[in-house]
Amino acid sequence: MAADAPTPAATTGHVFPGGSASEAALAGLDALDLREQRTGGLPARIWASLWPKVLAIALVLAIWELIHLSGYKKSIFPAPGPTLANLWDQLHTGLLWHAIGTTLQRAVIGFALAILIGGVVGALVSRIRPLRAAVGSLITGLQTLPSIAWFPFAIILFGNNTTAILFVIVLGAAPSIANGLITGVDYTPPLLLKAGTMMGLRRLSLYRFLILPASLPAFVAGLKQGWAFAWRSLMAGELLVIIANQPSLGVLLNTNQDQSDLVSATAIIIVILIIGICVDAAFGAADRTIRRRWGLTASA
Amino acid sequence: MTTTTAVTQTSAAVTLAEVSKVFGRGSSAVRALDRVSLDVPPGEFTCLIGASGCGKSTLLSLVAGLERPTAGTVSAGGRRVALMFQEPALFPWLTAAANIELALRARGAGRSERRQRAAELLELVHLGGFGGKRPHELSGGMRQRVALARALAQDADVLLMDEPFGALDAMTRDVLHEELDRVCAGRRLTVLFVTHNVREAVRLGDRVVVLSSRPGRVIAEFPVPIDRPRRIDSAPVAELAAEVTDRLREEMTRHGG
Numbered sequence: 001m002a003a004d005a006p007t008p009a010a011t012t013g014h015v016f017p018g019g020s021a022s023e024a025a026l027a028g029l030d031a032l033d034l035r036e037q038r039t040g041g042l043p044a045r046i047w048a049s050l051w052p053k054v055l056a057i058a059l060v061l062a063i064w065e066l067i068h069l070s071g072y073k074k075s076i077f078p079a080p081g082p083t084l085a086n087l088w089d090q091l092h093t094g095l096l097w098h099a100i101g102t103t104l105q106r107a108v109i110g111f112a113l114a115i116l117i118g119g120v121v122g123a124l125v126s127r128i129r130p131l132r133a134a135v136g137s138l139i140t141g142l143q144t145l146p147s148i149a150w151f152p153f154a155i156i157l158f159g160n161n162t163t164a165i166l167f168v169i170v171l172g173a174a175p176s177i178a179n180g181l182i183t184g185v186d187y188t189p190p191l192l193l194k195a196g197t198m199m200g201l202r203r204l205s206l207y208r209f210l211i212l213p214a215s216l217p218a219f220v221a222g223l224k225q226g227w228a229f230a231w232r233s234l235m236a237g238e239l240l241v242i243i244a245n246q247p248s249l250g251v252l253l254n255t256n257q258d259q260s261d262l263v264s265a266t267a268i269i270i271v272i273l274i275i276g277i278c279v280d281a282a283f284g285a286a287d288r289t290i291r292r293r294w295g296l297t298a299s300a
Numbered sequence: 301m302t303t304t305t306a307v308t309q310t311s312a313a314v315t316l317a318e319v320s321k322v323f324g325r326g327s328s329a330v331r332a333l334d335r336v337s338l339d340v341p342p343g344e345f346t347c348l349i350g351a352s353g354c355g356k357s358t359l360l361s362l363v364a365g366l367e368r369p370t371a372g373t374v375s376a377g378g379r380r381v382a383l384m385f386q387e388p389a390l391f392p393w394l395t396a397a398a399n400i401e402l403a404l405r406a407r408g409a410g411r412s413e414r415r416q417r418a419a420e421l422l423e424l425v426h427l428g429g430f431g432g433k434r435p436h437e438l439s440g441g442m443r444q445r446v447a448l449a450r451a452l453a454q455d456a457d458v459l460l461m462d463e464p465f466g467a468l469d470a471m472t473r474d475v476l477h478e479e480l481d482r483v484c485a486g487r488r489l490t491v492l493f494v495t496h497n498v499r500e501a502v503r504l505g506d507r508v509v510v511l512s513s514r515p516g517r518v519i520a521e522f523p524v525p526i527d528r529p530r531r532i533d534s535a536p537v538a539e540l541a542a543e544v545t546d547r548l549r550e551e552m553t554r555h556g557g
Contacts, residue, residue, distance in 0.1 A: 026426050029475060295435065
């Protein structure tokens with residue numbers, strides 16, 4: 001067993017044929033300097049990230065059940081058991097899936113448009129100084145404006161249709177996305193800019209190989225925030241803009257409200273919540289991947 | 301006399317003539333460099349040393365073309381200039397090899413040439429097996445070696461180094477001195493190396509140039525007639541370092557009074 005003790009050369013996987021004292025010292029230093037990468041197995045990691053979520057869900061259900069048991073508005077307050085059963089039933093109807101499909105389709109189209117417009121505006125504003133002075137604070141202003149305020153405008157302009165909803169989604173999400181890109185460009189480390197300039201990167205190549213990749217973390221943060229705004233705008237839109245014969249999550253909620261069906265409404269809210277959490281988790285994963293690759297995580 | 305000057309001027313790799321650099325305007329203006337003249341012959345390893353505020357880094361920025369002098373002329377005679385910083389300044393989203401390849405790409409190398417040259421340069425700095433690592437996965441000394449490889453990838457004739465080993469521990473630094481010696485021996489590189497470590501300057505340089513502080517001015521030059529390979533803890537290095545230190549002390553006392 002003792003004979004298996006790895007030599008420094010074996011640990012780094014390097015052999016220095018006829019190496020000088022300097023090379024040997026260098027190899028030794030390298031071996032000492034390199035951190036052990038500690039990564040557990042996949043099941044362990046999944047479990048580590050899963051159990052807090054399972055615990056949180058259990059807690060919410062417990063509190064919910066307690067409120068129900070306390071007898072608060074007993075006649076109408078939905079209990080967890082019947083609500084989850086209702087959700088289960090609704091998942092077996094085509095209507096809910098049709099509604100989810102419509103809503104997600106709008107979300108994807110609206111968010112894609114927002115990325116396109118926000119990205120182009122962000123790139124132009126970060127690059128052109130007079131435009132920055134003119135439009136910079138306007139973008140931040142738009143970001144703080146609750147996008148639901150646009151609906152009367154959108155409905156009158158476009159009518160009761162999907163275009164009105166998409167318009168408000170874009171207005172809600174694009175400012176965050178543009179601001180994310182602008183922030184990223186602004187915070188490109190000056191040292192890296194110097195290094196890039198010395199390498200001979202100019203204008204377009206400087207943008208492509210240095211500034212854009214350097215802005216990626218801030219851009220992803222902007223996307224994440226933009227998605228939150230898009231999702232809210234979409235839900236508000238679907239409650240306000242009722243389009244005939246097009247079931248969406250908002251339409252289902254509206255119907256439940258009309259029929260005072262609190263159990264079904266709660267089931268739909270759970271669906272909306274789960275979709276939101278899933279998308280957020282996707283952005284979180286993208287963010288973590290970038291951080292890990294860049295060495296920005298605390299543990300690395 | 302005049303002819304000699306003319307010859308040195310035309311043959312120098314880097315020439316600074318009466319260079320002044322002032323930052324800011326009016327009462328808040330700071331004179332970083334004051335009428336600095338310096339010729340660095342091709343292939344020479346020149347160390348610039350001085351206390352803080354002597355404008356060492358400013359001088360390198362001027363030679364690198366990142367800044368313009370307020371007065372005087374700076375010329376590298378159209379030679380390619382590469383710059384290394386105290387920080388490795390590697391791009392964190394690229395692997396070690398990709399960092400080097402980007403420098404090759406910026407000067408127009410094709411894909412296969414980039415691959416091959418990057419691998420050769422990594423071998424040169426003894427990081428052959430580490431091309432796939434990202435900067436944060438490497439130690440400080442290894443990152444600086446990648447930065448050196450990247451600087452060499454720019455195919456520069458003039459290498460400017462701004463305290464490149466300042467943030468490293470003494471042991472790693474000693475080994476990197478040997479590495480730098482070895483790399484420079486193989487090419488006709490003109491090096492302008494800024495440091496505040498006197499022994500490091502004497503250990504590495506063919507010549508040590510001492511700058512005064514606020515404003516920076518050339519106050520002394522020491523040729524280093526010590527045979528290579530040198531050791532930072534050898535007697536001749538220590539002796540000359542003491543001499544340079546005395547000169548620096550003199551300069552500091554002037555400010556203290």
